[in-house]
């Protein structure tokens with residue numbers, strides 16, 4: 195392969211791999227465990243030496259992860275912080291990414307700036323938790339004001355402690371207990387605003403924005419029947435620039451499982467709600483229909499891509515003016531951010547990422563047995579392509595493998611799975627290559643990168659990104675990845691399309 199092609203491939207690879215937000219304190223300098231241990235003796239017992247001689251911590255040890263969070267907040271943010279045993283322990287670099295995404299949303303000119311005399315940013319953290327992480331980060335990094343809500347006494351008590359222990363920012367943060375009225379009638383989902391308006395949909399992946407999903411029971415799942423979320427908690431006349439939410443993701447503690455690779459704690463009240471995240475975020479959407487312009491941006495974290503799709507569909511249905519999505523890559527976990535607004539956008543946003551849509555494909559492997567790791571699946575992917583004559587470069591740190599399949603081998607794979615040559619664009623290849631200047635000629639190899647992400651225990655997300663745009667065989671990318679999906683589902687999972 196020519197040097198120019200290689201450089202182009204490397205550039206595309208870099209661009210496609212979602213990374214830590216550039217404003218994130220840790221984007222250039224990840225936490226230095228040795229330095230932190232030398233500065234904070236309480237952290238020393240948790241710092242171990244890995245096989246390659248680099249310092250590491252045991253992510254399955256709750257005390258180690260909590261101590262790391264404590265000293266990162268203290269060292270890098272000047273924040274004093276603690277949570278009781280078992281409460282959900284946030285990782286500072288990951289939570290900072292969400293804050294910086296909101297910073298980008300507010301700074302963008304997608305919707306007009308607020309027409310108020312208020313000269314500060316005010317956010318609402320739905321379910322702030324005992325850790326109160328988003329208000330603490332937003333206030334210390336950016337001087338934002340917050341209301342942080344929660345339902346449990348322990349969360350409210352510890353969130354308040356975490357605020358009052360930080361006098362420099364305590365005036366910026368109010369903790370609000372969500373009152374659960376014992377006679378509260380169960381709310382039916384609202385139908386208000388069902389008429390679609392002149393929507394502008396803008397996603398970092400067009401897939402999310404353009405897929406129309408029928409809103410049947412299977413799509414929306416169970417309704418949220420729990421305590422109030424926004425309506426009944428936001429007071430009359432209050433306005434906010436945004437809401438932020440890391441919702442209870444799971445329908446049961448069993449589903450939450452225990453991720454053998456990390457121990458971030460998390461009590462049932464923090465992790466679980468009937469209907470899981472889909473029901474909870476659907477309630478935020480319904481409340482936003484009532485509250486409309488009280489917030490400039492409504493946002494939530496989403497744990498599953500399948501839910502992201504149905505939530506975007508729900509947003510279309512209720513007539514929001516804009517939807518934005520993003521992806522948060524957090525080590526081996528991938529999460530999404532969803533944001534919407536009822537404010538009329540300043541200009542029409544064109545979402546024509548047709549090329550990128552075709553260049554990125556993904557599927558889920560669900561129902562995996564506990565002992566099957568992301569690494570097992572990654573190695574199976576490598577074996578599948580090696581067996582088909584491809585060249586593979588495994589990157590065990592990124593849980594990814596770069597694959598290059600030559601034209602001849604590609605032909606074989608596609609023939610084996612009954613794909614006619616015409617459909618893959620291979621016919622094209624035979625004429626153009628002969629007569630062109632080879633240095634200018636689009637590649638006839640198919641090169642792509644496959645990454646494996648842990649979603650929740652038993653569920654992996656497999657993402658494939660085409661590495662070169664100008665390949666004459668890029669039409670074969672999709673059938674090849676579909677073939678891989680079939681093979682992996684047969685080998686590891688129960689048959690369930692994402």
Ligand SMILES: C[S@@+](CC[C@H](N)C(=O)[O-])C[C@H]1O[C@@H](n2cnc3c(N)ncnc32)[C@H](O)[C@@H]1O
Nearest residue numbers: 321322323343344345421422440441442463464
């Ligand atoms: C996954 S935890 C998130 C905690 C923290 N924001 C974080 O990111 O680590 C979800 C939180 O939502 C709270 N919660 C559940 N239902 C709620 C509701 N209706 N209103 C406010 N908070 C709620 C839970 O008590 C829990 O603290």
